Amino acid sequence: MxxxxxxxxxxxxxxxxxxxxxxxxxxxxxxxxxxxxxxxxxxxxxxxxxxxxxxxxxxxxxxxxxxxxxxxxxxxxxxxxxxxxxxxxxxxxxxxxxxxxxxxxxxxSDLHIIQQDMYQTLYQDYLIFPVNDVFSEASIQLKKENFRLDMLGDSKTVTTPLNEAGLFRRLSLGLALQDDMNQELTNIHNKIALFPLYNSTEKSTLSSEINSLKNSQLLYWNYVSRYPSASVASSRISYLNTKISQFVSGLNELSGDKFTAMMAKSALLATNYDINLRLCQGGGQSACYDPIVNSDPASFYQGTDQSLTYFEETLSLLAKEVEAMKLSFDPELNPGTPGSFSAPDFSGFINDKLTAYINNPGQEALVKLESAINVAFLQLGNSGLELFDELKASTASQIQGNAFLAPVDNKNPLLCSDYVNLDPQIEAIRTEIFDKSNEARDVIKLMGEQGHSQELLDRLNALIARITELTAQSQRIFSVDRFSDDRQINVLWRLDGLPQAFSTDNDQLTVEFVAIDGMFWMPSMSIQLQQLLPSIESLATMKGSLLPSGDGRISGMRSLNLTLRQSPYTSCSAANSEIKMVVAVTDDSGTKTRHVLTAELNQL
Structure with a gap:
């Protein structure tokens, strides 16, 4: 059918x-x-x-x-x-x-424009959004100056992965990146040669400047690449063992459930290299491990170095999560005062849209009502869910990523496990709001398919009345600030990369769908990614950022990294517990492969 x-x-x-x-x-x-x-x-x-x-x-x-x-x-x-x-x-x-x-x-009246307006209205007391001023064309002189800065910035972006490979003694990765970096620098020089606002002298001057900067931008790589590979391997192992020691020391500073949770999560390390992280003998909560030893120098650069590079990527994210756990909000030290913190006016926000629909039943009013519920309670709406399901059917694979907490500005993140325990009544309220919101979404879907009817409107009225009542109850209970951002979430996906190899392919990576915070974005929309989903702080591969257009390049480690800025409310919402993405990887021959990327966000 x-x-x-x-x-x-x-x-x-x-x-x-x-x-x-x-x-x-x-x-x-x-x-x-x-x-x-x-x-x-x-x-x-x-x-x-x-x-x-x-x-x-x-x-x-x-x-x-x-x-x-x-x-x-x-x-x-x-x-x-x-x-x-x-x-x-x-x-x-x-x-x-x-x-x-x-x-x-x-x-x-675009759906995504409606959602952006609603999001900004709802959180205007907690967030500061860029003002959409009238745009005016830059002067010729400013265009010339900014072009120079852009090309210098591009040259640094191109050389940074290789230079960092030298800094951290990632010899195998650096060798895989060299040819691609040289080609990218050639592309920059070609752009300069074609830039119509420059005369020949200005073009020559900028190209010379980029060439002269190349040596300083590749200082560490030029240094390491001249050393005997055995010496580089020894230095790399020493450096990694220091990082592991620092990580385990931080891990052992945690106690109780925090230590247990991080020990369990640290099993991710063994996916790439096993240091036998374990509980120390003698009881108690203390972690021990086996340092890295180069037992077979002849094969170190035939897979071991590559595995250690992926291992290091995960280790760095786990270390940030340990730091966030150490800084996390302690309910016993700060019990808070119920009702002392404000919340967005969810009830008035939704009831305004319900009243508008009752006064003038129609498709646009219904879309706005559903959008208000979705944005307020962070649930992906009917259209987003159906689109995601359709896109999934045409993808080659589904890749489950891993999310890692990270500290931001020395704030004390309220862990999701404490989010509920701090105010015991909140969990029951939160669960019922989640269920009632889903029921309301189903009723709205029926109204969209079957048309307006008093029976469906009565059901929707009852659901929204209960949601309003529950929201008012929760606001009287709040004893800590739940709506100001207090954490970063770093999400890591590995796209068709082998754990013991690096790719020399320089493929195009395009975001075709992303859903979080009750909203979804696609490239065809008349709004850009971060304007609709401002909690996205960065989205990048080791080749550079995919922002603002959601498009970039992927090579080398084939990792995709997403950074979110979140509040306890957005981070710990049951409806916002998973990020959904679809990306397309296009190779030099034009062959396109799509992947579904998902990750669970509120794990701690």
Whole structure:
């Protein structure tokens, strides 16, 4: 049977509810210049003095990562291009700025725009979002200066993995990266040669500057690569044993459930190299291990060094988690005062959308009501769930990642195990809210498929009334701040990488779907990834960042690293316990392989 998509799912797929009437019109691609605020925290803690948009003067020919292509009905694209204040044109290139899309009236009813507005409204007292100012084209001089800075930054990005391989004595990894790095530097010089705003002297000067910086940017690699490999191996083992000793010392500072949890999680290390981490003899809570010994020097660079590099990647993340556990909030020392901390007005937020639907039952009002419930209680809506299931059907594999807690700004993260125990009534309330929200989502799905009826509306009214009552109860109980960010979550996935080898392929990696915080993003949306999902602080491979467009390169270790900034409420929500992603890896021949990436987030 041919599957018929629900109306709500169609609302999520179509670019705009208002443009669905033009669904049969020919589509045209629109080029959109993105923002890329640095550092990544700027999307939820914006400070004009310290946040810089590195894409502000970008050109689509030379800074492709700052641009995205979206498909629009041709008439809509023409209207957008003719009215956008950020419209620019150079030679055969023409584009608009992302702020033009966010303010374009015909796109204001996009599902993702609705969700972004709701998220910002709900958390405006806890987070500081970038202001969508009207974009204006940069001057010629600023474009030239920023192009130079971009090329210098690109050269550092290209050389950093190889230089770090030298710094940490990762000889096997460095050898796998050398050729690719040289090709990437050649590409940078080619961009400089083509840049239309530079004269020949300026092009020559910038190329010479990059060449002169290369030696300093590769200082550690040039040093290590000249040494005998046996000496490098000995130094590497000594360095890793020091890191292991520091990690185990930190682990042994933990007590009780924290020590037990981290001992169990540290079993991940043995996936790549087994140091026999175990409880010491004699009882008590203390960990012992076997230091790394190079028992077979002849085969060290035939698999052992590679395995140790993956081992080190996991060890570093576990060490950060141990530090976070040591800093974690202690309920016994800080019992708090019930009702002393505020919370977003979830009840009023949802009831406003319910009232709007009752007064004017219709598809758009129903979408807004469902979105309000999803954003408030961090659950992925019907359209997101259906899209994810459809995308999964066309993927080659499903890869389960691992999530690691990390400290941020010396804050004391409230562990999820303490989140409930601190206020015992919260768990029962939280569970019922989760169940009632899921029931409400199911009723809304029926309303989208069957149309408005008094019976379904009465069921929905009763569910939302109970959710409102439960939310009010929980707010009276809160004894600690649950809504300010207090942690990082680092998620690690290994994409089709072998534990004893590195890839020399330089493949394209594209994010095709990501869902977290009750919302989902796809590249076709008229909003960029971090604007819709500001808790994403970074997303990168060892080749560099995939932000802002969700597109980049993967080589070497084939690891994908995601960093989230979260509050106890977002981190410990049952509805927000898993991140869902779909990525596509495209090789040089154009062969595309899709992977589903998932990870459990609230494990501690």
């Amino acid at each position: 041919k599957k018929i998509l629900s109306p709500l799912m169609l609302a999520g797929i179509c670019l705009s509810l208002s443009s669905q009437a033009s669904a049969n019109e020919q589509a045209c691609n629109a080029t959109v210049q993105l923002t890329h605020y640095s550092p990544g925290i700027c999307y939820l803690d914006y400070d004009q003095a310290s946040c810089t948009d590195t894409c502000a003067s970008a050109d689509p020919q030379f800074q492709q990562s700052c641009f995205a292509e979206i498909s629009l009905p041709c008439s809509l694209k023409n209207d957008l291009y003719s009215t956008a204040s950020g419209y620019q044109q150079r030679d055969s290139y023409s584009w608009v700025h992302i702020s033009d899309l966010l303010s374009f009236p015909a796109l204001r």
